Amino acid sequence: MSGSEHASADPLTPPPRRPVIAITGPDHGGGPAWLFTALAVWRAGGRPLRLRPGKPRSHCHFDGLIIGGGADVDPELYGETLPEGPDADAIRAAERRLSQRLIGYLFYPALWLLRRLFQSHGGVLDIDRDRLEKALIHRALDDHCPILGICRGMQLVNVVCGGTLQRDLTDFYVETPQARSLLPVKPVTLEPRSHLADILGDTPLHVNALHNQAVDTLGRGLRVAAHEGSGVVQAIEAEHGWCVGVQWHPEYLPQKHRHQRLFHALVHASTKP
Numbered sequence: 081m082s083g084s085e086h087a088s089a090d091p092l093t094p095p096p097r098r099p100v101i102a103i104t105g106p107d108h109g110g111g112p113a114w115l116f117t118a119l120a121v122w123r124a125g126g127r128p129l130r131l132r133p134g135k136p137r138s139h140c141h142f143d144g145l146i147i148g149g150g151a152d153v154d155p156e157l158y159g160e161t162l163p164e165g166p167d168a169d170a171i172r173a174a175e176r177r178l179s180q181r182l183i184g185y186l187f188y189p190a191l192w193l194l195r196r197l198f199q200s201h202g203g204v205l206d207i208d209r210d211r212l213e214k215a216l217i218h219r220a221l222d223d224h225c226p227i228l229g230i231c232r233g234m235q236l237v238n239v240v241c242g243g244t245l246q247r248d249l250t251d252f253y254v255e256t257p258q259a260r261s262l263l264p265v266k267p268v269t270l271e272p273r274s275h276l277a278d279i280l281g282d283t284p285l286h287v288n289a290l291h292n293q294a295v296d297t298l299g300r301g302l303r304v305a306a307h308e309g310s311g312v313v314q315a316i317e318a319e320h321g322w323c324v325g326v327q328w329h330p331e332y333l334p335q336k337h338r339h340q341r342l343f344h345a346l347v348h349a350s351t352k353p
Contacts, residue, residue: 099143099350101126104213104233106150106206107134113148116331117230120340121146126347131216133208144226144350147213147233149329151206152293157214157236158244214240226322226349228342231290234325238316241299246312262288262332264339268306268314275317276305276324279345280338287314287328287339294327322349 101121105114110132118128126144131137213233217240220227229237235245264286272282285306295313298304305324306315316325324346330339 097351098125098127099347099352100129100141101144101146101347101350102129102131102140102142102216103146103148104131104209104216105148106209107132110148110150113150113329113331116334117146117148120331120334120343121347123334123340124343124347126343126350131212133206133212136212142225143352144346145216145220145228146346147217147227147229147236149231149233149290150209151232152247153232153235153239153245154205154207154210155245155247157210158239210236221321221323224321226346227324228346229316229323229325230331231327231329232293234316234327235293235295237323237325238295238299238302241302243299243302244296246294246296262290262329264288264328264333264336266308266328268308268328270306270315271304274303274305274315275322276315276326279324279341285338287326288332289327290329322346 103114103117103121114130118130121128129137129140129142131140213236217227217237219225221240227237229235239245266287266289267284268287269284270277270280270282274282295316298316301319302316302323303319304313304315305317306313306326308314312327314327317323324342326342330336330342333339
């Protein structure tokens with residue numbers, strides 16, 4: 081799909097009708113992720129619909145699909161240099177404007193606390209969620225329904241398309257200091273001719289980092305859309321159709337207009353005439 085086709089509709093103009101955007105998550109925990117993702121979808125002009133293993137709503141119609149973050153993907157589904165991380169100056173440079181730094185000082189500690197209170201226990205696989213989300217991804221692909229995968233969601237899209245994952249990035253490379261943060265401190269490079277660059281712009285982007293797995297071999301019909309300096313894949317997209325996966329969490333950056341363009345683009349792609 082050409083860049084002109086991607087840019088045919090202004091992603092910041094609300095659609096005439098609110099398309100239904102299904103958002104997946106776990107049965108236990110995941111409350112903050114659902115709330116922030118639903119808010120982003122609503123602000124973009126969509127109507128969020130929560131789907132989880134206990135309430136799959138199998139017969140509900142949706143126009144777009146977001147596969148959210150959470151527990152690691154079951155490794156049975158895909159069988160199985162030392163770069164420097166951002167230094168203190170780079171982290172400070174990621175938030176140059178005083179207003180943005182003040183928002184970060186107030187917002188991110190509260191969000192960290194919410195995640196600690198409501199997140200499911202780490203390291204526990206969620207087989208029922210894997211099963212539900214696999215079925216939803218297949219359904220969306222068959223129906224040519226736009227898909228946005230966030231963190232775990234990106235990884236599962238890759239696995240469903242036949243790809244594999246790095247199960248633990250500590251076995252892949254060493255990052256010093258480790259940039260695991262809700263703050264957008266990790267610089268990533270967008271592929272200049274990618275769909276993602278059409279949406280976000282192809283200049284370097286600073287993202288947050290909450291993951292310990294990543295894409296290894298690409299699935300069928302997918303290509304890399306962004307990577308970090310170590311070579312770790314930070315975004316993928318379909319070669320045909322609207323399917324984007326990002327390793328970071330744009331839902332936790334509601335004050336960052338550039339990151340929110342992802343949700344605007346998804347809602348517009350999901351709007352039927």
